[in-house]
Amino acid sequence: GDSVTQMEGPVTLSEEAFLTINCTYTATGYPSLFWYVQYPGEGLQLLLKATKADDKGSNKGFEATYRKETTSFHLEKGSVQVSDSAVYFCALRTNTNAGKSTFGDGTTLTVKP
Amino acid sequence: EAQVTQNPRYLITVTGKKLTVTCSQNMNHEYMSWYRQDPGLGLRQIYYSMNVEVTDKGDVPEGYKVSRKEKRNFPLILESPSPNQTSLYFCASSDGQFNTGELFFGEGSRLTVL
Numbered sequence: 001g002d003s004v005t006q007m008e009g010p011v012t013l014s015e016e017a018f019l020t021i022n023c024t025y026t027a028t029g030y031p032s033l034f035w036y037v038q039y040p041g042e043g044l045q046l047l048l049k050a051t052k053a054d055d056k057g058s059n060k061g062f063e064a065t066y067r068k069e070t071t072s073f074h075l076e077k078g079s080v081q082v083s084d085s086a087v088y089f090c091a092l093r094t095n096t097n098a099g100k101s102t103f104g105d106g107t108t109l110t111v112k113p
Numbered sequence: 114e115a116q117v118t119q120n121p122r123y124l125i126t127v128t129g130k131k132l133t134v135t136c137s138q139n140m141n142h143e144y145m146s147w148y149r150q151d152p153g154l155g156l157r158q159i160y161y162s163m164n165v166e167v168t169d170k171g172d173v174p175e176g177y178k179v180s181r182k183e184k185r186n187f188p189l190i191l192e193s194p195s196p197n198q199t200s201l202y203f204c205a206s207s208d209g210q211f212n213t214g215e216l217f218f219g220e221g222s223r224l225t226v227l
Contacts, residue, residue: 032213043203043218051213089155098211099163100171101146105155
């Protein structure tokens, strides 16, 4: 079946540090890939997505590139802020079973001033 | 405002007492889904619905029921709750671009079963 493996957390960084959260996947079909963010006490919201190989999703200074050859979708940001403290989830949906959505375990990021 | 609304947001109940968590979306989405979030386990899909009167099991459907009689509503029913169903539950919806469309989530319902 499909699966998503995320870098284990929690991750603690100082403000303005560089962020990478690794995400790799296995999928039986052709997946679309997503990063969702969950701020404390809230539901998940889409951060960025990519729907085909070599696409780069970007939003709010975050970026991730769909790498089919390495089955990866790593999340990066050049300079994190305290307001980026949240839980980040990598997820996929495939064309062969569009009703199913598979999430990673989530990575908790804390940014200290 | 486009949104997914869940109720109740918080609930404490006892083992065996039937309960329903409602979910409603105002975006005319065909697809709706339920998830539970547990520490260290990420989000796991319980049930999903591709359209009215069409529902399918996700990865952890045991102990849950759903129905989709109207496009906007997708209630989650726990016929006989047990303590292992204590969790944070999320409802989500998505438009017709099924595998490429983003999920829109509700704010969550925290359920405690004593």
